[in-house]
């Protein structure tokens with residue numbers, strides 16, 4: 169045991185009236201929601217990078233956090249892992265997620281970085297024998313190091329493409345070894361700063377070939393998890409190729425990968441793309457691409473990807489409602505890709521940020537489930553489309569413009585506008601949230 173979280177008690181469910189700061193009010197892992205344990209619905213994951221690797225810097229100032237594991241070398245990386253697993257235990261977190269760069273020191277060569285990663289993966293594997301936390305997903309950091317400043321798979325320099333491919337292979341091996349349920353690709357630098365120096369057609373071909381190799385390697389090693397792409401429109405690149413769900417769908421179709429790859433949808437990224445979170449989830453579900461979520465919000469005023477812990481139950485209930493409609497998570501889950509504010513210095517802040525986030529997700533899930541089970545919203549939606557149940561109307565979808573035109577004339581069809589009932593449905597929604 170380290171003493172980093174000394175005096176912080178195990179976080180347990182105590183019900184909505186608890187006065188204890190270190191308790192869940194709504195997240196009750198064993199409580200049944202729609203016939204399934206709440207823990208199995210929500211599948212919470214702690215993100216290693218924000219919680220243990222990020223030092224508190226912003227564009228105007230550097231490190232604010234003081235953590236005993238900050239620095240270089242394997243001993244500190246192991247201390248970081250010790251503290252991380254202590255935090256997973258305190259929260260009862262069923263999952264965690266990491267990038268290679270979060271967990272191991274960068275070596276002087278690729279081979280040394282890989283050895284460092286393998287050593288930490290062994291260390292994680294040993295811990296996972298005595299701790300219940302599992303790996304939701306692993307990923308490669310192909311954006312922080314200066315070698316990736318012009319992209320990874322889409323870099324004009326073939327040596328960077330090679331380095332990125334070797335790195336992804338090592339991170340897929342690590343994820344597979346630890347029984348990870350998904351492997352994520354977020355292309356933070358897969359995009360461009362200016363078209364003056366960019367051949368975007370060529371870069372898309374490189375990205376398509378790269379992803380095809382990732383999928384081939386998954387099958388080669390027998391990795392049963394899901395490959396996920398995480399869309400984001402910009403930041404750090406001015407324009408990122410994996411802009412949003414619709415754009416990634418087009419990319420996957422183009423390279424014949426739509427049956428192989430799903431999506432990790434992040435709330436803040438959806439907002440940056442000019443969408444709502446629930447839109448991105450519903451669209452992915454309708455395309456058969458829904459995989460997992462990063463549940464972290466942006467600051468709506470600043471317009472940055474501020475990666476804040478969620479706090480807005482009605483907004484999140486919309487997201488969980490769409491997830492329930494999609495049949496819930498399979499290999500995916502709710503990852504808190506969220507960081508503390510840089511003034512939140514204390515170990516308690518780290519624990520309570522996650523405690524509160526898990527609680528608001530639980531509230532949102534319960535509200536969404538109650539609405540879903542009530543069924544009135546879905547019945548109303550179905551009724552709106554019920555005209556299509558008539559055989560003569562359905563037949564139009566396999567006929568031609570001229571046949572339909574004839575029908576309009578023959579039957580004297582004149583559409584009768586009907587209310588969309590939006591406010592009534594909002595009132596219904598608000599009875600549950």
Ligand code: XUL
Pocket residue numbers: 267307352354356398400434462473505
């Ligand atoms: C960046 C972001 C990443 C991915 C994993 O905005 O969301 O942390 O989730 O690389």
Ligand code: CO
Pocket residue numbers: 398434462505
């Ligand atoms: Co993310």
